[in-house]
Amino acid sequence: MYIVSPSILAADFSNLGREIKTVEEAGARYLHIDVMDGVFVPCISFGMPVLESLRKVSDMQFDVHLMIEKPERYVREFAQLGADIITVHAEACTHIDRVLSQIHSAGKKAGIALNPGTSLSVLDCVLELADMVLIMTVNPGFGGQKYIPYCTEKIRTLRRQIQERGLLADIEVDGGINDETLPRVLEAGANVIVSGSGIFRGDPGENVKQMLAVFESYERQKK
Numbered sequence: 359m360y361i362v363s364p365s366i367l368a369a370d371f372s373n374l375g376r377e378i379k380t381v382e383e384a385g386a387r388y389l390h391i392d393v394m395d396g397v398f399v400p401c402i403s404f405g406m407p408v409l410e411s412l413r414k415v416s417d418m419q420f421d422v423h424l425m426i427e428k429p430e431r432y433v434r435e436f437a438q439l440g441a442d443i444i445t446v447h448a449e450a451c452t453h454i455d456r457v458l459s460q461i462h463s464a465g466k467k468a469g470i471a472l473n474p475g476t477s478l479s480v481l482d483c484v485l486e487l488a489d490m491v492l493i494m495t496v497n498p499g500f501g502g503q504k505y506i507p508y509c510t511e512k513i514r515t516l517r518r519q520i521q522e523r524g525l526l527a528d529i530e531v532d533g534g535i536n537d538e539t540l541p542r543v544l545e546a547g548a549n550v551i552v553s554g555s556g557i558f559r560g561d562p563g564e565n566v567k568q569m570l571a572v573f574e575s576y577e578r579q580k581k
């Protein structure tokens with residue numbers, strides 16, 4: 359099953375509630391929420407109060423991407439405020455196994471994110487513990503960057519490993535997804551597609567519908 363997860367980093371923050379309603383009504387089931395601490399990545403984005411406010415106006419699955427050092431400090435709070443999926447960077451956790459358990463103990467789905475330059479080998483021992491792996495297809499920290507081509511092979515290898523190990527983990531991709539790169543990541547095996555500028559620049563509702571149409575024709579083609 360293919361899922362679009364619009365990233366609110368590219369939304370109009372002065373109209374966030376309205377932007378979110380638009381993508382929800384257009385059929386998006388996930389909402390990608392990028393939390394940045396200015397340490398793990400250069401920017402500071404937003405945090406708990408924004409998540410808490412959005413929870414009151416949306417029933418979408420909140421797909422929270424924590425680009426923060428030592429995310430274990432905040433897992434419980436994000437869970438309480440309404441995150442459904444909490445994704446932490448392997449590079450930001452000294453004890454990734456413990457953090458994944460913490461997320462599961464809070465009753466949430468756990469994702470592991472990997473920067474483009476991080477090898478899939480960090481997943482060797484913990485792949486079974488992840489509901490989702492987020493393959494960053496740009497260096498995290500900013501929206502609107504260009505897709506890094508070598509990531510396609512990484513997605514393909516990970517999809518093979520997930521199949522070989524008999525797992526069901528989702529593969530999410532994040533960064534530089536547009537009309538040109540979307541077919542590449544789908545073909546390589548990604549099934550949760552984050553898009554910031556691709557959705558919120560222009561007409562967000564139309565952009566969501568277009569992406570859902572690509573998913574549909576891709577599924578038909580596979581049958």
Ligand code: DX5
Pocket residue numbers: 365366367368390392423496497498499500501502503532533534535552553554555556
């Ligand atoms: C970047 C964030 C992304 C960002 C993607 O570090 O993790 O979620 O919003 O933006 P686009 O789709 O514009 O590359």
Ligand code: ZN
Pocket residue numbers: 365390391392423532552
């Ligand atoms: Zn993200």
